[in-house]
Amino acid sequence: MREPVDEDVVSTIERVDGVAIVEGAVGQLAQVVKLEDGKPTDAIQHGQAPTLGVTWGPNRELNQAIGGDGRPEVGRRPTNAREVALDEVTAKDAGITFAAVRRCANASECGRARVQVVFFGGHPSEIFRVVAIFQFGTVGNLAGATLAAFDPETAQVMMSRDGVFDEIHVEATPGVPQVKLRNRIRGALRDEGVTGVEVLTGEQLAKDQSDEIRDNLKFFNIFLLVFAFIALFVGAFIIYNTFSIIVAQRTNELGLLRGLGASGRQVMGSVALEALVVGLLSSLVGLVAGVGVALGLQELMKVFDVQLPSGDTVILARTVIVSIVVGTLVTVVSAISPARRAARVAPIAAMTTDMTGPSSGYRRYLVGGVLTTFGAVMLAVGLFTDVEGFPGGSAALVGIASLLVFVGVAMLSPLAAQPAARVLGWFPARFRGVAGRLARENASRNPRRTATTAAALMIGIALMTLVAILGASIRSTLANVLESDFKAEFVLRTKNFAPLSPEATEAVRDAVPNAKVTDFRFGNLELANETKAVLGVDPNIGSTIDVHPRLGALEAFRQSGGMLVFKDAYEEFPARQREAGVLKVRFGATGRQDIPIAGVFTKKDAIGNEFLLAMSDYEENFTDRSVTFAAVKLPAGTSVGPAAKVIDRALAAFPGVLSEDQEEFKKGQEAQVAQFLNLMYVMLALAVIIAILGIANTLALSIYERTRELGLLRAVGMARKQVKTMIRYESIIIAVFGAGLGILLGLVLVRALVGALESEGIHFALSIGSLVVLVLLGLLGGWLASIFPARRAARLDVLQAVQSQ
């Protein structure tokens, strides 16, 4: 929350010993618009990147003035109120050639070297001559931002910085250390009684900025790591299951080893060692494949319209080591329980043919029950109370709680496997003859194996359910809010939800004279030492958006301004403050102020803010004039269609600014939600794919185990097609069981989550369609998982199979 600095400070700094150059700079939003035949056409913007207006002063090189390694390609510094310099990409998009700029700079024959620039501080848009094109590094512009550079005085006027600068750049005389000069400047400012000015060294500023970038990337990293963790977690289930099955299949062999004198510890060690080797090799393969997938995934993201910053693929030594260690560790840990079971195999087992292995009995269910309960309680604590002191905050707590619930439910799931397989197997048993009946029997013959296999799929599907239902809840809430609280027919916003120029809303006011247009401007203030978001609103808000004010609140707000406060926030105020009816706040620009409380409102769903400041008060205390969005309520009796045309015509001069009716606005918001959901689905798809591979793996192992049985079936006349049918339906039963468990668990989790978000205005909504799609996904997954194992089973050599043990 940095506020502008008075320009008089420049002369104060100039007098400080060791200062070589001082220059005030302005950095605000400025939208460059392409001109065709002198008329504005396209607003130039790249994706979500900002459109910036900056200064290029007389005293410093361009790269010093705008930072980075900017250097002019052609032309000269803009020196008057009619001139601008553009970055190379923006100039190209505006259809301006180097030759045109050269002529304009040297001979003042500007012809087509002109653009319009729209400002966001209240100054009307103007047409400028382009007298220079400059470059940023090698890519032309920085991460897609557009840059328009002005003479400092022009910048102050255009970007509503009269008498102030956003920053003051200082260069030291050679030999004066940065820190020393900074301290001198601080001292000088203190002596002059200047407050609210932050003095930073260049080093410090660079560090702050790179820290900020790293923080942003960190969030993205954590986001990705969460999904990687989910994938590993699912993988752990499959590893556990695989080792359980092979230990069971080797019962004879292990019994023989024990009979020959191997200790339980040695048997366990042999299984653990196997896990170690398998884990190490798999991690190596996974690492190589991961690098490949990273490249492929970037392409996939593009398909789903998710923009990622592009760059070279970097492989860090740390990544390699961590991947291999984590992969190996997860494998070994997952195999511990099966290894311990192997150690318990009795020597006598060498003689028996029972391959189901020792049953774990009630202990498993007891532990599963305890974990589920504990996880559920932790989840409730994380969601519904303020957690303090837990590392990572409530998000981490909720994550760990979900993990416990997943493990707990997975441990309990064998209880449900048999009945579920019987119910799900009804269809194949009824309509697919004896092959279908055998599929049902096979799916329920080893409930633990079926359940563990299904549990891996359960996790991915549960998270997908959570995402889908959360999305549906947000959408439905949005629709309800629009229907019930949105009185305005139109919303004015920019394409990418960046702020718009107040000029634009003014133009709409002029075009539809009796319409009520409410501007919303965003800002921050400090209240009781906490930074709070505030919306500056026109006092006519009652006509455009219903915030459900308490009796008389709007009346007071209209007449004498002040602050409308959301009821929850109001109730948290100290009683003293409520009685006084005055809020003691601090603004960045104007410092401590008393703002009268105009009243209380009870519904913030439509605006998402707890503090609404009357526009007159906002303008007194904030320098920013850009409009976050605006709502337009037509006069009674005006039909929407023609009005839309009038508004569109008024906005023609402001490319990039949209006027949307309710339906369009809703669609735009939904598209944003959908984009986020798609990203989540893509990430969760990995977990589902791993689970499907797990099903295929279990089937392959089961088929190996049942070789003789399959041979027998073929010998007495089962056709290959029937073998495939049998395996396919077994797979589908397992997968749909997993999907069903996942959906149930996901519904419970999302119900709790939405319950916790109730105070944010989100209400639970069920999307049956999504759930049906997830069931079908399970079905499809089961079918896919069965392809390879079914083919293998069908191709078994009958005679060999019958003769095998």
Added chain:
Amino acid sequence: MTTASTRTEVAARAAHASKIYGAGENEVHALDNLDVEFERNKFTAIMGPSGSGKSTLLHCLAGLDRLTSGEIFLGDVEISASSEKKLTLIRRDRLGFVFQAYNLIPTLNAAENMTLPLDLAGKKPDPEHFDRIVDTLRLRDRLSHKPSELSGGQQQRVAVGRALMSKPEIIFADEPTGNLDSKASAEILKYMRTAVDELGQTIVMVTHDPTAASYSDRVVFLADGRIVGELVNPTTDSVIDEMKTLGE
């Protein structure tokens, strides 16, 4: 051999049957240009030492294995020329099987195991036939039991029941009593005898047990992939004597 078979109907026969495993130095002739016929409505036993080719012959007759050269006929159909798909259907509809052990599908109960070939064909069992088999094999009170709940003898009875259920042209039995004690063995062999005498079935059985062979109408002796002897209306003693002769 020709005198008996010209007048009686032939259920299955092998002509110039050869089966060679391996190649070159390691070439093993499991069946060596062998000719044999199996009469309808008869119980035939195939005997011979280990490696004589008796199991290979049974597997080839049953369409579970293929000859290197020669022909196998089931009635008039040359099954040695049939596709795998057709063989599956022949096994399902026209043949019955009894193996030495693990004959049953563990997830199906006794009744379901017995009707398995019919179920695979999508046919309903004839209730009268079903009841007759179940009662003959004394399995009435075991019908809903899973194989794991049955004794070894009971399991083999279910296997015999399954082989009989589809009224096959011929039943192949591969050491059906190999895993059973003598009492249970006698029981199974008696049922097989009954099946031939009363139900008009045809059975071909591989065994190494002279007592088991004595239940048959005819014993065919194999050695080195060739027929080396034959005994009609055998007794345990006559079989042992013949074996001794061949062994020398």
